[in-house]
Amino acid sequence: MKELYRKLLSLTGKPYGLYKSLSQKTWNLGDFDLEFIHIQGDPYAPASKILLTAPFSCLGLQPQFINSFTKRLATSDFLLRRLSQAIEEWNPKDQPVFTVMKPGQEVVLRNALWIENGKVQVCLQIKLPGNQRIIDASEAANLITSVLPDLLTSSLYDFGGQFLETLKKHIECLEIREALKEQIQSSGLIAFIPNGAILPRASGLSDEPLLEAIRFQSPVDMEYSFDVLGQTISGMGIPKGITVISGGAYHGKSTVLNALEKAVYPHIPGDGREWIVIDETATRIHSEEGRSVRESDISFLVRDLPFGIKTDHFSTTSASGSTSEAANLLEAAEFGATTFLIDEDSSAVNFLIRDPRVRDLIGSEREPLIPLIDRIVPLKKHGLNFLLVAGACGDYLQVADQVILVNNYLPENATAKAKLINEQNPPLSRLAEEENVVLPLQFSESRSFLSYIQPLLPHVRPSSPVERQVKIKMKGDTCLQIGFLLSETNKIAGFCNTSQRFAAGYILLNLLQNATEEPSLELIQKWCAQIQNIGFRKLPQGFSRDLSLPRVQEIAATLLRLRHYSKAQSSAN
Numbered sequence: 001m002k003e004l005y006r007k008l009l010s011l012t013g014k015p016y017g018l019y020k021s022l023s024q025k026t027w028n029l030g031d032f033d034l035e036f037i038h039i040q041g042d043p044y045a046p047a048s049k050i051l052l053t054a055p056f057s058c059l060g061l062q063p064q065f066i067n068s069f070t071k072r073l074a075t076s077d078f079l080l081r082r083l084s085q086a087i088e089e090w091n092p093k094d095q096p097v098f099t100v101m102k103p104g105q106e107v108v109l110r111n112a113l114w115i116e117n118g119k120v121q122v123c124l125q126i127k128l129p130g131n132q133r134i135i136d137a138s139e140a141a142n143l144i145t146s147v148l149p150d151l152l153t154s155s156l157y158d159f160g161g162q163f164l165e166t167l168k169k170h171i172e173c174l175e176i177r178e179a180l181k182e183q184i185q186s187s188g189l190i191a192f193i194p195n196g197a198i199l200p201r202a203s204g205l206s207d208e209p210l211l212e213a214i215r216f217q218s219p220v221d222m223e224y225s226f227d228v229l230g231q232t233i234s235g236m237g238i239p240k241g242i243t244v245i246s247g248g249a250y251h252g253k254s255t256v257l258n259a260l261e262k263a264v265y266p267h268i269p270g271d272g273r274e275w276i277v278i279d280e281t282a283t284r285i286h287s288e289e290g291r292s293v294r295e296s297d298i299s300f301l302v303r304d305l306p307f308g309i310k311t312d313h314f315s316t317t318s319a320s321g322s323t324s325e326a327a328n329l330l331e332a333a334e335f336g337a338t339t340f341l342i343d344e345d346s347s348a349v350n351f352l353i354r355d356p357r358v359r360d361l362i363g364s365e366r367e368p369l370i371p372l373i374d375r376i377v378p379l380k381k382h383g384l385n386f387l388l389v390a391g392a393c394g395d396y397l398q399v400a401d402q403v404i405l406v407n408n409y410l411p412e413n414a415t416a417k418a419k420l421i422n423e424q425n426p427p428l429s430r431l432a433e434e435e436n437v438v439l440p441l442q443f444s445e446s447r448s449f450l451s452y453i454q455p456l457l458p459h460v461r462p463s464s465p466v467e468r469q470v471k472i473k474m475k476g477d478t479c480l481q482i483g484f485l486l487s488e489t490n491k492i493a494g495f496c497n498t499s500q501r502f503a504a505g506y507i508l509l510n511l512l513q514n515a516t517e518e519p520s521l522e523l524i525q526k527w528c529a530q531i532q533n534i535g536f537r538k539l540p541q542g543f544s545r546d547l548s549l550p551r552v553q554e555i556a557a558t559l560l561r562l563r564h565y566s567k568a569q570s571s572a573n
Helices: 002-009 016-022 069-090 137-156 163-186 253-262 321-334 356-362 376-381 394-398 415-424 449-459 498-513 520-534 552-560 567-572
Strands: 026-029 032-038 048-055 113-116 119-126 189-194 201-203 206-209 223-228 231-239 242-247 283-285 293-296 314-316 339-343 385-389 402-407 410-413 472-475 479-482 485-488
Touching (some): 002 016, 002 026, 002 137, 026 137, 032 137, 069 113, 119 137, 163 231, 189 253, 231 402, 253 339, 253 385, 283 321, 293 321, 293 552, 321 552, 394 415, 449 498, 449 520, 472 498, 479 498, 498 552
Parallel strands (some): 242 385, 283 339, 339 385
Antiparallel strands (some): 048 119, 113 119, 293 314, 402 410, 472 479
16 A cells, blocks of 8 residues: 555646556555556546455455355445445535445446455546646545545445344345245246335335335235245245236236336345346337337238338338337347236237227238237247236236236236136137247247348447547437447336446447357357356456446347447437
8 A cells, every 4th residue: 555655645746647657557455456447637537447356355254145146246235335325425515536336226236346256346436636637646645545445444344233234134135035036936936026015116216115105915815925044925926827917097007017027136125126026037018119120020920011021030210119019029039038028008009909890990911910919829838928017908808817906006816807707798809810820930049149230340430530449328318329339228128227238238349349150149148147257357348337237138139229320310419
């Protein structure tokens, strides 16, 4: 630490740009080694980024807290939350000096703090002090060699009190979830909601629980109990197949679906959703009018279009609502999703159903779109599962394996009632013949990566003459930019935050720059597995921004929305 302190003081009165002399060297900072990943060019530029590494044992914690992936994930998340809180409390309110990623309710792998190979890595930002364009060396020395070590020590080290007990609860919460996930799979379930869960959120702007909400309680005839780590957890199990969730407006049916959608990620203790479990590939399907579709086989749900347009290799720069939803479902299946969550409120009506009058009026030979109601049973036979919120589309009652009626935020098993209704009323839609339905090729193997992205490769280049490498940027909140490629991700429901979108961008950039003919799904899975094993350190530019790991499904969806844009288009926008 003394060497770094002396080096900083030697910069007294020097031009601000000489801060860059701190780079390309590892500095000792007590238990931690410090590297400058990026050094800002002047006091008004975006903050500098530093990487700190220390043996995990220095924190005073036993190796048992990191001897599995689940424990490493929980411990890393716990420590990051403590560090984030400590920095937030120390920072001046008007102008933060230190910045570190602030976690949300989910527990995901982040480059801000990760433990691997017996070491803890911390990545954060610091605004290096300066008076106009002159280095403020004494303040820099104080911040880096005094304040920063104090923040690390107070937040990451075990000094007794509630630290160890709270950490153990954090780990136990994730271990229970993992054990539940294994047991629901062996029980033939695709999802589980425990009794006492809090599904509603505090508001549309907050992901925290609505504490005064009605707690979830399973119908008796849908209740499952699992013995997990010495305790019994009971709740509603949802079997494989087709499940319809119905109920009146504002009674909570979409709230149930939203909670299941978010359950693909673990949540922190006290969130209310921490032990909700679902098939880890579960994907929310929306209508997405205007999305780009390229070289996707949607023929299973859309017949050939007018003017000889084939749908087994379908491309468009502006898909309709129904066509986009068909593409979203079939592309997700291509990339490994086996459970689909659909809400009629965010779906195209003609994607879901077609009533008999319209069928008679148009005729099947003139209507290229095949509604999901005509194809959902063959998809189920192929091993796909559906959770569908239907407050108006009663056709789905005739194909449902189970029906859940949500009344005043409490679920009821309405399967028998729905069966009786089906017997008393003729179906509104005539189901198509299913014997000769042939599933598309992508159900067995995803598309070749190189063949798919070949037309895009010329546009994977720096978007500015001053940039020496391709950068990942965000246009607005959800539009990801990779060189001269854009991917609009606002309807990719599995993304939790911007850091996951950036991570998808950097993974795809690496794949684009090292393209092979391997199936796209396998390539994405390899990168995700590597990051789960060693963090982001092997990913080029993996510490240039705050990153957190999304699922394979979100990365694939981002890939499939990539399209070229020109500078002229950018200026016009």
